[in-house]
Amino acid sequence: MRKIVIFWGVFFGLLLYLQATSMAQTPIMSEQLVYSLNVYNGKGYGGAFTPQTEDTIYLMADKNSAIFARTTLVYFWPITAKFMAGFQTLNEEVVGTLEILKGGKLLKSLKPQDNSLYYPEGYWGETSVLSIDEEARTYYEKYKKAVDEYYQKISEFYKARIEHRKKMDEFLEEIKKRREAGEEFTSEEIEKSIPREPKPPEGPKFYTTEPRQDYIINLPVGTYRIRIRAEDGTIIQDSQKNLVVFTSRRTGGTGYEIIPGNRWTMREPCDDPARIIYAAGKNALYFNPFTQDEYNELYYNKLEDPQNPGRVERWRWVHITPIKDVTLLFLKGKEVLQRVKRLPYSVKQVPGATLGYDIIEYDQEKQPYEKPTFEGYKLDLSPTLENTGYQINLEKKTGGFFKGGKREVRLVRKENSRLLYALSIFPLVIGVVVFLKRRKRLVP
Amino acid sequence: MSKEKGFLSTKTIKVLTRRDLGSALHGWGIYAVTVISFLLSSFFLGRYLGGIRENNIRISPDPLSGFFFFPSVIIISFYLTVLSSVSVSRERDQGTLEILFYGPVNSSAFIFSKYLKEMLTYLIIVVFFFAYFWGVSGLTNLGFSLGLVKAIFLSIFLVSCWISFGLFISSLTSRVRNSILWVVGVFGALWALYFGQGLLLSLSTEEMPAFLSYMGGAVSVIYQAVWWISPLSYLSRGMDAVNVGSLWLYGMSILYSIIYSVVLIILSIFILKRKGVRG
CATH class of the missing domain: 2.70.50 (Coagulation Factor XIII; Chain A, domain 1)
Known part of the structure; x- marks a missing residue:
């Protein structure tokens, strides 16, 4: 008896100690090779990064997704319980060839390609398209041209507005003089002759990000492995990851x-x-x-952010x-x-x-x-x-x-929530009935 | 002696089960523990309705079959585990086991009758569940759904895991006090492991002192090892199956629970035979 009490006492004491010592620690920054991601999520593209703690990258099948390896400083952020990348402090590109392996055999070797994100309804719109190579450069040129034209129109608008203010002052001055001279105007006459305010130009409705170099992955459903081979032929340390390519269930x-x-x-x-x-x-x-569309919860959550939790048996x-x-x-x-x-x-x-x-x-x-x-x-x-x-x-x-x-x-x-407590005690009423019946039988 | 008796004598089992079930039904325990579990469910239900009162809306998959039913199952499982854990050790402690084994009772019939008695006790509680949740549905309009019926049906197999686990502990111990202490300790340890693992997983390994990091690894390994041994993990799997609404998980949960119960009952019979009636 005493031994059992001592055993459980020590066990629970140790657990309490573990909990107490796990409180507030200072964050530690560590240099890591991470993959920055720009992945298709069924409706558009979203960005995330894969720290060393995550050994798998999740992508959607038969759609272009952009990934790139970088060396950066990674630290743990307790508020979100996730690792964060300090790309502003250190953002070193890891140059090489991305190799995709299937069942241990080399399937593809990818070189970085120019790519940009095109938002047809603007940056805050609901859709985005990943364009690559020449198309990416063309879209970006088109966007730059549209922005230049917009700035040109804005400059003309400001000039027109100054001109309008000047005309407005002159108009008001003239009306004032004519009123002083005894002339009378109806509001319709003033409305008709008042200088019209210029309308501000509308900015480009679409948006395109500046082209950048990433590895563009487009694979059918399956599990793969990726790694980066450096120019000297060696495999870059920490660049190996599993790759899960999936699609929707419904x-x-x-x-x-x-x-x-x-x-x-x-x-x-x-x-x-x-x-x-x-x-x-x-x-x-x-x-x-x-x-x-319905996706596997774990796969989709990890696609959105590789550090997200999820369960493989669930669907979302x-x-x-x-x-x-x-x-x-x-x-x-x-x-x-x-x-x-x-x-x-x-x-x-x-x-x-x-x-x-x-x-x-x-x-x-x-x-x-x-x-x-x-x-x-x-x-x-x-x-x-x-x-x-x-x-x-x-x-x-x-x-x-x-x-x-x-x-x-x-x-x-x-309104009936209080009655629930009264309902809870009905087994006790049955217990009393059983008790009384038994007593009646035993004590005639 | 045991060679003369059949492996599972129906009559013996029937008599033993009836004797034990009668004493359970005439006691206060079954009613008191059911009331406690219903009061807990009512408390959670009250909070849930309070949430709807505050927001005027709540969207959820049938709440009765999930977070209001399983707390009751946990309390009742604990009670039945304690009952089954003392069932063998009490008879051994009081010497009635020896007397019974002079008669037409053998280890298999004895363990099986104890298991059957606890299962029948739970089936009576299941009737209470139906009545209570039917009343809840009428009072709150939360709905008595097929999901709830499925959850109640699954709970029979999940509780079977706990009962066979209690019998297994009981076959190992010779005294009632030790049985209770072991069951309470194991129950507490499993819950502590369940929550401890969750807590340690939520911490970053880089932030942990080396000692905690090693402990985290050890707890994780223990948790994995215990995953197929602990009846708590069977309950957790069953709750997931009901919440997810997956028929495959539901079926697998029933199958795993049956295998677990059968294995522990066989082990209990084997241990009882090895230890003998005096322990």
């Missing part, structure tokens, strides 16, 4: 991003059709549907493109309760000392200098609705429902 699903009216900044994903939307009380929900949906030309239906069984169109909305802070905001429908005529905060399908949930049997679905313009757009909506009864 494509063309429908996912939602839901913006609750009472907390518009807190966006809730509802991607898996098995997920249920639990709602309570009066609220407005703004739905944003997307087409989505990734939003690809917004679905706009549909109608959102709120149904109870087969009965359509609401048909909702996609509309733009503005979030307005409530004026004065009161905290809060209002979400109002965006009106371009009333708000000419504003852009809508978000777009979505607004669904008003009333507290008078019954509790079960509701769904949302997306109706195509051509009729019929959008694939995978159905979700169940449940209205939760939150």
Whole structure:
């Protein structure tokens, strides 16, 4: 008995000691060969880097992805629990030939190629395209030319604006003199003859990054190994990594991003059709549907950032493109309760000392200098609705429902939460009944 | 003596199981522990509903089958493990084991009847689960789903792992006090290992002092080794299978649990035979 108590005492004491000694340490910078990545993620391109702690790089199959080896300073950042690269302090390119091996045999030898990212809808747009070699240089030249033309137009605009101000001053002076001389004008006459303000030019809508040299990898699904061979024929130390090339399991699903009216900044994903939307009380929900593809969770998380955790047995949906030309239906069984169109909305802070905001429908005529905060399908949930049997679905313009757009909506009864404790004690009541019956049998 | 008795005498098992199950049902333990587990689930449910109250929305895959059901299973598993762990050692401690073995009872029938009794006890608790979650569903409208039924069904196999683990400990020990101490210690150690490994994994190896780094490696190795031994990992795998909703993982979880239970029951019978009725 005493031995057992001492054994467990020492065991738990040691665990507590481990926990106590694992607190705050100073970060250590170490020089490492890392791979900087610019990888295709199903909807565009995203950047990340692979520190020495990660032995595998994950890429999407049959799509161009750019990688390059660099020597940099790596340190651990406890807040995010991830390694960070100090590229601004040290960013040395590791020159050589990238070799891709499959089953131990050399499959490809790659030399760095010029590449750039082309954003057709601008830098903040949702799509990006990796262009390589001549195309990359052409896109960049086109972008540079568009920027030069824009600056030229801006310069002309500033000149025109100075000219306009001058004309405006002269116009006001003239009106003033003529009014003093007794002449009268209607507002229409003034409106007609007032000098027109020049419109500022619009900048290039697209954006292209400056071409840089990377290894462009485009492989079918499979597992590979990569390494860099230096010019002297040797393999560069720490350049060997596993390469997992994967693709989606399912494509063309429908996912939602839901913006609750009472907390518009807190966006809730509802991607898996098995997920249920639990709602309570009066609220407005703004739905944003997307087409989505399903990927292995571990592979996709590691593709986004090689240091991300993930589980190989899990799958996750990734939003690809917004679905706009549909109608959102709120149904109870087969009965359509609401048909909702996609509309733009503005979030307005409530004026004065009161905290809060209002979400109002965006009106371009009333708000000419504003852009809508978000777009979505607004669904008003009333507290008078019954509790079960509701769904949302997306109706195509051509009729019929959008694939995978159905979700169940449940209205939760939150007022009954205290009764749950009373419900919990029913086994004890059964115990008392059993006890009394037995007692009655034993003591007649 | 044992040669004259059948390997698994149905009548013997039936009599022993009925005797033990009767005493379990007439005691307060099963009801008290079920109430405690339901109170814990109600507490979590209250918090969950509070979250919906605050945000007016929550999107999740059927919450009842996941994070509200499994805490109850953990508490009940612990109770049944303690019960099964003392089942052999108590009979041995009190000398009833010796008397029973003079009769038509052998090691296999004895261990199997103990296992059956604990499983039947859990099946009675499963009835309570159905009633409780049906009530919860009615009160909150969270929904009594097929996922919950699947989770409850899977829990029978997961709890079987814990019961056979308790029987295995019980066959090793001669005294009730030692059995309880070993079960509580192992239960605590497995949880500590589970959380300790998570904690050490979240730290950077470069930031750790050398001692902690070695310890991290050692804990990781122990964790890997314990992965197939610990009933906690079977529970964890089962919870994952239900959360992920994968039929393959669900089926594998049931299969692994059956294999684990069978192996431990056979080991318990073997140890009981080797140690004899007096330990």
